Amino acid sequence: MKKWFKTLAATCAVIPFAQCAVLPGGNVAIAAEPAPVAAAATALTDADPALWVVKDEDTTIYLFGTVHVLKAGLSWFDEAVKDAFDKSDEMMLEIVMPEDQNAVARTMMPLAMDQSGKTIPSRLTADQLKAYQAAIVSVGLPANAFDNFEPWFPAMTLSVLPLTKLGYDPEQGAEKLLTKFAKADAKPVSGLETLEEQLGFFDQLPDTQQVAFLNTVVRDMDKLGPMLDKMVALWAKGDPDGLAVAMNESMAATPELAKTLLYDRNARWADQIKTRLDKPGTVFIAVGAGHLAGEKSVQDYLKAQGLTATRVEY
Numbered sequence: 001m002k003k004w005f006k007t008l009a010a011t012c013a014v015i016p017f018a019q020c021a022v023l024p025g026g027n028v029a030i031a032a033e034p035a036p037v038a039a040a041a042t043a044l045t046d047a048d049p050a051l052w053v054v055k056d057e058d059t060t061i062y063l064f065g066t067v068h069v070l071k072a073g074l075s076w077f078d079e080a081v082k083d084a085f086d087k088s089d090e091m092m093l094e095i096v097m098p099e100d101q102n103a104v105a106r107t108m109m110p111l112a113m114d115q116s117g118k119t120i121p122s123r124l125t126a127d128q129l130k131a132y133q134a135a136i137v138s139v140g141l142p143a144n145a146f147d148n149f150e151p152w153f154p155a156m157t158l159s160v161l162p163l164t165k166l167g168y169d170p171e172q173g174a175e176k177l178l179t180k181f182a183k184a185d186a187k188p189v190s191g192l193e194t195l196e197e198q199l200g201f202f203d204q205l206p207d208t209q210q211v212a213f214l215n216t217v218v219r220d221m222d223k224l225g226p227m228l229d230k231m232v233a234l235w236a237k238g239d240p241d242g243l244a245v246a247m248n249e250s251m252a253a254t255p256e257l258a259k260t261l262l263y264d265r266n267a268r269w270a271d272q273i274k275t276r277l278d279k280p281g282t283v284f285i286a287v288g289a290g291h292l293a294g295e296k297s298v299q300d301y302l303k304a305q306g307l308t309a310t311r312v313e314y
Helices: 002-010 079-087 101-112 126-138 152-166 174-184 195-203 207-219 221-236 240-251 255-276 298-304
Strands: 051-055 059-066 090-093 189-191 281-288
Touching (some): 059 079, 059 174, 090 174, 101 195, 126 152, 126 207, 152 195, 174 189, 174 281, 207 221, 207 255, 221 240, 255 281
Parallel strands (some): 059 281, 090 189
Antiparallel strands (some): 051 059
């Protein structure tokens, strides 16, 4: 259970609806089997994700869009991305995940459990409940596994549990690898948000929005794999415009969720970036690629403050 909590929190940001965003960074536990370990790859597929830079006289801030879970075999930590990382004095992520799985569980459980006495079945129509329970059973869990949880939690669960069976591995995710590289270089790592704050965005959603989130995830579970495959392909070729279009499709049914989990956070991060420019140095900021794509992106909010994020061509 604790392992499972860590996985859910760590991957809540490349899944389209968890724009915490391409999908706000283990192995999936409970009944989900870990993805089989592939044989040693003989060749890697080149990937060139988008990278931006914001500068003033004595500060350089790189903005790198990530995917939090990836399949093995993509070569993205090279060329301009590695160069920017190597030049940086520090790294910032959406959140820094606690290494202690017990700490993750202690943070997540009070937020995930419903405190009002409502149950998931009481929130759903008969047809919605039937579809929801079928989805829960399909990932190897009892139909009543989350009856006493808030709707956002099973919604997130159903967005994450199928991923390892589709070949996606959080250990291959960009943040996981960047954190490993930062530790090897003794590079300080900090978070734009805390785990509790990020989970709180879900917890504070009105009940109607949480239910809409859950119903949309249940409805679109069969699309999760193809959609994530499409987003990763767009990310790998450095196409934020195409990524924005794909994300708009995935979020069309839940615009309020997009505002809370994507746009409002982008605005706050732009404020933090502007403040960080007051301190000399070079910073590598890595956040879900969806935050750096389309309208109301971090770059748009920076522009509104008179700052220009320039695409690094490579």
